[in-house]
Structures are given as structure tokens and as C-alpha cells.
Amino acid sequence: MPTPIEYADASPQVRAVYDDIKTSRNVPDVNNFWKYLANDPATLKRTWESIKEVMSPGALDPFTKELVYLAVSVTNGCGYCTASHSAAARKAGMTDAMFGELMAVTGMANETNRLANGYRVPVDPAFQK
Amino acid sequence: MPTPIEYADASPQVRAVYDDIKTSRNVPDVNNFWKYLANDPATLKRTWESIKEVMSPGALDPFTKELVYLAVSVTNGCGYCTASHSAAARKAGMTDAMFGELMAVTGMANETNRLANGYRVPVDPAFQK
Amino acid sequence: MPTPIEYADASPQVRAVYDDIKTSRNVPDVNNFWKYLANDPATLKRTWESIKEVMSPGALDPFTKELVYLAVSVTNGCGYCTASHSAAARKAGMTDAMFGELMAVTGMANETNRLANGYRVPVDPAFQK
Amino acid sequence: MPTPIEYADASPQVRAVYDDIKTSRNVPDVNNFWKYLANDPATLKRTWESIKEVMSPGALDPFTKELVYLAVSVTNGCGYCTASHSAAARKAGMTDAMFGELMAVTGMANETNRLANGYRVPVDPAFQK
């Protein structure tokens, strides 16, 4: 199975990505996700650059984006992503109360998505605009 | 297949829920989701009361909650929910730029969730705390 | 895109499956699912034989099995399957009240599945036995 | 990460929910799901009350509801939920043979849902009624 690539064993191309992650996030080491992705340097580089672009401040602030990322990860049942994005959201300021409400919204959306599926609700004309 | 229950044909119990939705949201009529759910008055009432509680202002503001709801609905591929929560988010202030970024984050989360699954990345000890 | 194979245009192998479906279900014609699957006669035959075996009376009665089939289809957001298995369940005796409760359970399961994911709840030792 | 709230450390509001769960289910302690949800007392209370209402006897018996809950949890790949609802279904009378058939139906539904998606099967007019 895939094994992590530590900085000491990484190629210059991989190290360049690691360095950028460490600088951008002000962390002493990259987390496991990147160490495993480093087995495919092209995907490592592309994914990091995409994440950096997508998660940067824009019309939405980075904190809101972290909350959305966590809600999607929980919906998909990705254990690693739920752990890592919970940590990221906490670091960005998510309190226990915020986490509780985020989970409540995520749970309700998953519930009502299925109620809409099951009742085969047609889209209201007003929502087609 | 299920058919919608219009206000004029609704029981007093269903009308009471419709009235509360219309007042709470300041809309002249409820959208199709509720008209279909009204086939099961207990689920109509429970779902509305849960939504009202979960989506109200708290540690997270209602706008952030709408964005999360939309991201989950898009992840699950619920067509009705994507349409209705896009409309709700627009009404609550979501601009085109915000929508674009929300979709970008939702897409990236769905991508990296699978990369983490596929590489079988173990949770970092720092994320276990 | 795939097109349906009507009985008149079907090969003897496909007709044999259609005949068995029509006899087993006491219907004048097979529904679209089978007409499309007939583009791959091996999958048509294997799927029908598997469905016939799995949905037959056993430790669980066929009606309970239909309800489960519908709940899974709604969870997955399969529009065709939700329509066809709603019809099958209705034919097998599902009332409006039963449908309402089935959707309520399906919705709650989808909600609490995400709450368990998000809170990263460890399995109780009692459930490991 | 979230930690469980034991009865001894719980607020009166949380204890009231725990007491109701213990009485309703005739168990000496609540399972981990509730202890984690107790970090958000409003979600704990709302979720328990919803579950109690949804899983009570109605047009469908509680045993059938437990089977549906388990099938949905397995479909979503929720490990905790699969463990807890397997235990609940066993307690409610699910035999090995019933479990085997439930999994067979759940598996077939997941398979045919994708066959219908892939062949883009249009809904039969008879299923639109």
C-alpha cells in the first residue's frame, strides 16, 4: 500500500511543494495527506495549487470555506478528511458551538435531500429562473 | 406518485405549518417541498420545526448555514434541493462570485475526499486530539 | 445513447428473460429497465436471475424487501429506481401512511449517519460482539 | 476532537434526554452516539425526539423500520451506524438469515441503481402516476 514520503527522502520537486505548504500555513511539517500524495508528484503539485487558489480569501472568507469543506467531508464519510478539516476549522476559529451547528445543518441537509428524492418533488417555477 | 397539497385543500394541522412557514419566511406561499411533505403531516411538522431551529441565527449566521446546505445538496446530487437552496442563498445575499467560490470549494472537497480514500491516508496523531 | 429493445425486436435469449419476468410478475410487458439492460443480454439474464432470487420470500417477506429497495434507491438519489420501486411497493400493498413513515426513517438515517461521521463516534464495545 | 459526555458530568438538560432514552429503551446507559451528541444539547434533544417519533409503531412496525435504518447506513458506509443498528436489529429479532437477506437486497439495490443511471433509463409512463 502507499507509504508516506518524508521531507528527507523527497525529490526537489516534492520538497518545493512541501516548502510552499509549510510557509503558506506556517506549520513545521506537512500532514499525512500531502506525504501520501507525494507518491505522484504531478498530483501533489496540482492539488496543492488548486487548494491554495480555492481556499484563499475571495468573495467568501477562508473560514466559511473551511466550514463548507468539513460539511462535504462529513457528508461523504471521509474519515481522514473529517479529522483534518475539523482540525483546520478549529485552528481557524471554529468553536464547539459552531461545530455543533455545522453538524446540525449538515445532518438536516442530508435528511431533506432524501425526503425531496423520495417524494419526487418537482422544481418550483420560481427556482428555475 | 405523491401529489402536492395546496393550502385550500389542507387540514388545519397542515395549514398551521404552512402559515408558520409563510410568516417566518415572509413568502406568499410555501414551495413544493412542503406541499409534498404535507402528505405526511407528522413529518411536515417535525421537519419544519427542525429546519426552523437549525437554520436560525446562533453561533453561525443563517447565511453561512445556507451556503453549507447548498454545498451538501450539490454533493448529494439532489436536483430539487440544489435549485431551492440556490434560490434561498441568492435571496440571502449570495452573489455570483460567492456561488462560484462555493462550487469550487465543494468540488475540491469531493476530489480530495477520494484522494484520501484511495491513498488510505492514516489520520495524523495531531488530528486525533 | 442506449435505446430500449422491444419484445418484437429481441433475440430468443432476451425473449426468454422477458417471458420469465412477465410470467413471474404477471405483467403484460417488462418495464424500461429491462428493455435497456437487454442491450447486454448477459447482464440482463444475470441481473434478472439475481433479483428473482434475492426478492423471493425467505426469512424476510417480499414486501419488506421492496421497502428496503425503495429506501436504498431514495438514499442514492436514483430517480428511475425511486419511481419503479415506489410503484412496486404500492402494488405490493404500501399505503400512503407506510410510504410517509418509510421516507421519515430513510431521512433520519441519512441525518444521523452524518452526525455519527462528524462527531467521529467510536463504536461501543457492546456493538463489537 | 469531540469527547463523550458521561451522565455524571452532564447538565440537567442532557440528563433528562439520557433518562428518557434509558427508560424508553430499557438500557442501563446510553450508547456513544448520544454521549457525543450531548456536546450540542439542542441537537441531542431534537435528534432523540425525532428518532423516538419516527421509530415508534405506526403504519410500519418498529422492526421493519430498524431493517430500513440498517440498509441505509450500510449504503452510506457509516461504520458506527452499521454497528449500532445491526445490534438494534438483532435485539429486535433479526436472525442471521434475515441479516443475510437484508444485505442481499441492499447490495442488489445499489447495483441496479447504477445500471439504471448508466443506461439512462427513462421513467415508464405507468410509474409517473
Add this chain to the structure above:
Amino acid sequence: MPTPIEYADASPQVRAVYDDIKTSRNVPDVNNFWKYLANDPATLKRTWESIKEVMSPGALDPFTKELVYLAVSVTNGCGYCTASHSAAARKAGMTDAMFGELMAVTGMANETNRLANGYRVPVDPAFQK
């Protein structure tokens, strides 16, 4: 709701991406996916460049990649993606027989994924290496 951006109405940045898609694929116009994504030029550009990199010949040939893309789209129930990637795979050489087998494999994987979930099968030590 989002509307498509036609070439005539597109900004120079969007036109540059459209031109690259048209040249790379040798098509007279881009398909709807790109015309909608053009509402967010940054996502349009990033997504196209990622797709171009990921789908190019490498250790796996582009045809195999198209089959995988279609299988994932069918699994997720994305109607648009199933239609567009079916067309792309057909163009790249997918025959009716290949499509039938691809669907059969996709269906079986979705079935056995749930059987493994439901039986809570532990990973064999030989698969941990």
C-alpha cells in the same frame, strides 16, 4: 440560475480557455459544462487545465481514463456527466459491448462495496502491505 456564456459574449480570458478546448479536442464549440463554468473564469481555467493534465496519455491511456470517468459519474448519479462522458468514451472507441461490460463492473462494485460494509469485513493482513 446560472446561464451559459457563449463564445461571442465571453471575455478574452474565457475565450482563451474555449480556444484551447476546441483545439485540443478538435471540436467546433465547447459543450455546456464549460459554458456554465465560464461564469467563474478562475474555476473554468483551473478545471480545464487539471482535466487536460489528468486525461492526457501517461502510464494509463486516455481511453482507459475515459472509462473510469464514466464509471465514477454513473456511481455518483451525475446525469450530465454520464451523458457527456458516455459520448466522450464512444468517440474514443467504446463499443456497445464495452459499455455493457463497464456497466456490469460498475454495478458489481457498487453491490460488493455494500456487502463489505454490511458484514464489516476486516482488511486481510496481506492487503495491509
Add this chain to the structure above:
Amino acid sequence: MPTPIEYADASPQVRAVYDDIKTSRNVPDVNNFWKYLANDPATLKRTWESIKEVMSPGALDPFTKELVYLAVSVTNGCGYCTASHSAAARKAGMTDAMFGELMAVTGMANETNRLANGYRVPVDPAFQK
């Protein structure tokens, strides 16, 4: 919870399936998936025969089918299946580079599936044919 059925403890019907798996795959023992499925001999037999038929050489070669199986398992987040089908694909010749590209395609498909959902992209007339 379910327990595995070892060869020594298996019924003649189960042993016959185990023997066929061992011969077909040239392995000294069956993996855990089959040992757990053996709790339901009918499902064991049906699933094995279906897998054997579906994964055999045809219009698509068995290696391509293994890659597709893995991509679907990763998309669904099935941990057991990801481990077992990674091992199977490796055994069939999947290199590190192939694995990396397979995950890249799987990730992109999951991302663009949601972009198409979120932008509610209508199917191009050319894809309806």
C-alpha cells in the same frame, strides 16, 4: 457481529465455492470478504458467480475492469474494497504510476460531477443521441 467461516468449518456448499475461488485465482485461501459472505451461502454463491462472469475477459480486459472496480470503491469510500482491489490491481500489473493516474482521474471525476450538479448544466443535444 458476523464472523468469518474458515474452510475447515464450512459446509460442502460453501467449500465448493471456496475451491472454485482458489482454483480460479490460484490462491491458497480465500480472502475475508468471502469468509464473511459465507454466513449466507446463497449470497456467497451468487456473488462469486456474478463476479467471475463480470470480471472475465471480454470486450474489456480484466486489468481495465480491476481499475474500474478500484475507482468505484474509492468513490464510495469502502475501506475494505479499496484495500482488496488495490491488491488485486497490483497483482494484475498496476504500477505506482498507474495507481497515481487512476486516483487523479477518480478525484477529478468526483470534482466535476459536483460542478455539473451545482451549475445545473443541461445535457447538450449532441449527447442525447
